[in-house]
Amino acid sequence: MEAHIRVNNLNVNYTSEHQALKGINVTIPKHQITVIIGPSGCGKTTLLKSLDRLLDLTDGVSISGEVLLDGVNIYAPDIDVTAVRKKAGLLPQRPFPLPMSIYDNVAYGMRIHNMRKGKDLDRAVQHYLELAGLWDEVKDRLHGPAVRLSVGQQQRLCLARGLAVEPEIILGDEPTSALDPLSAQHIEKRLLELKQDYTVVLVTHILRQAKRLADYVIFMYLGEVVECGPAHEVFENPRQERTRAYLQGLF
Amino acid sequence: MKKRLNRQTLEEAIFKGLAGGAFLIMAAALFFILVTVLVKGLPALNWQMLTQVPTAGYYVGKEGGILNAILGSLYLAAGGTLLALLLSLPIALYLEVYARGTRWANMVRLSMDVLWGIPSIVYGAFGFTLMLALGMRASLLGGIITLALVELPIMTRAMDEVIRLIPFELKEVSYALGSTRLETAMKVVFRQMLPGIVTAMLLAFGRGIGDAASVLFTAGYTDRVPTSLLRPVASLPLAVFFQLGTPYPEVQQRAYAAALILTLIIMFVSLGSRWIAGRLSQNVIK
């Protein structure tokens, strides 16, 4: 197993009293789906956002420790935050299309980073919409506003938008929780295809979804990592009592 | 992933700097005003200033204080606020309890917007016209009525904003108990919006006490403390305006003192409404 992200002794405080993450140490393998599970409020979202430096946006947050991306600490002082964020695409709990057309949503990141122009850009937009499984549904209304899409379509649009900046990692924070079963299935299928080329980190509350998708599992409880390891080991032979209780639905 | 100097980072730095700079300029200008009023007003403020009326005419008399204007302004603004309350409370209640979502409600709101936008000098001109028609002279009563007109839209809008936040379920519960609409309005909605009413009153009071253009025509100005509704009355904003325009430094002192007192009153009103809103909202169901 090749490590892609390594988290070393990561601590996160939102307020001075409350520590959301306590000394996290995990390794996230390359080109696999890593699923983070745990009861509500245990710090899953916090951990996920720390991998993309999106935590910096929260006022008053303090972060210590290291997150090594291909061996480079993204919290080092001389790091360009936008470059870090470009390396990871985010799928939030609820999709947020930007206030512009479908086309512009996908093109947004590529334009920001001056990656493509003209015909090349058109082709790229089509490519990423296809990759996200949305092309056929929107090809006739590319220049219509993105907010008119259904929520399920919006989430796939967010996926396309994230993929368009050529990231290496996809971060999903319960990306299917606002979707209907069919749209959710759509997204799951995409993620399984995408893991050939991307490292996927996924937060989910749905144990069955975790079992369907996970190659690697991180179980968190009250801001700590209780157990992590390959999916079949954690699901079939959990080493920790708390993991077993959670998997049996005792929380 | 190392930081580099490129167009993006440069652009970010420039605009962040511009935004911060603009904010500093605005903040400095705004604090500068408070400082100017304090520096000019504090030395002018003394016991005599607060407790005496000007002797030998407010425009030339070098002795005396601004008691006439302080009392006059308090009477004017308090009267205007009460009168406006009398009208705006039933309007706000009617809009929410009786006419929720109707076209009539929309029209009343629209005309409130229109009234809200009318400059106070126009209210002054209108009040003056009204008083001419009624054969009245510039007086405390005329000032109170005009100020009530100025304050009415401010107060109603503020109440309307609070009243809309009341959950519909709350009224539903009241109706479910068999209450009539009037009982729901007076017992449930009214209690819920009490903090809103108080802050709306304070807001309108603050606006009223500082408004010069409307009382200029309708309340007049005088050296005496107000004794009758039908006599002219002095006010703080006009005390500033008239007495600042004189060539005598002693008289100008009264203008500075009046400006400071006006600012202090607004400060109390502003802080008071925050405090009261915090206190009273404890009983309010969110």
Added chain:
Amino acid sequence: MCSEVLAVAYSPFLSWAMLMKQKTTQKDVCYTMRCHKERWGGRLFFFATVMPVALVLIIFVALLLRTRPILEAKSISELLLGQVWLPFQGEFGFFPFIMGTLWVTAVALILAVPLCLLSAIYLSEYSRPSTVALMKPVLDLLAGIPSVVYGVWGMLAVVPAVQKFIAPLLGKWLGSISLFSSDNPTGFSILSGGIVLAVMVAPVIISVAYEVMRTVPFGMREASLAVGATQWQTIRYVVMPQAMPGIVAAVVLGLSRAMGETMAVLMVVGNVANKLPRSIFDPAYPLPALIANNYGEMMSIPLYDAALMGAALVLMLVVVIFNVISALILRQILRRSGQ
């Protein structure tokens, strides 16, 4: 919009019709005291709501009636475009006053809009929460401070600054451009009025623009930042387009306040009649100042009162139109985001 304006014009009829309808639909008879109370309470409340609707109309009609004598004596174009103001000789040209109002308002907006928007951006996107917590009450306070106080500040600080520094310096560098040439030695000028007004409307524009920007969902910013956009790019391409209608409304709100403002401007703008302003250092005589300065003698000269009431009418119409537009936009935005 148009139908609603019409509705206001016909409001007394409508309200009467509504009353009739109320009477006829509530057919069931009242036996209890509670029922009577309910019915009369409702009617009383309803009458209160007739008041604002009627008031709009009454103010308009009253001012129009008072203006009528001069409308009968002169044509509208003669009044609005006339350049001479000599009440004793029966000359009532409003043009210089209207231009005065426009000049002062324009200068105020040119100064205020960029500074206020950048300040709002700073508060909403860049500053620490403690800065916002400090500035919010200060902005609230300053929005409530009476205009005479701003006028005092203008007379003590702005007028001397314009007289001693800004006018000579700008005159030296840019004096060849007539907009900046200065032959007014006093400092009481359009620029002084504009600066005072700009600072006066700033708290309103900043806080409204700030509120509007805060209504843009955090997730939307996050989505933009997550693809590696810088903060400024996020503001430029995501926050601003989304907030734009509200920002426009905030500016229009500031504009209408600036136009109708009397005291603060009156104290610093010079008030010289019969002179069309050419430079920002010229004095001007805006409409509100005209009304406020001359109400004392208006009854003693024929048609003078009609002319001043006409000025009030013009002012009211212009300001109300701007204001209603901005109020409608703002209400819609804040409501939409609240749900």
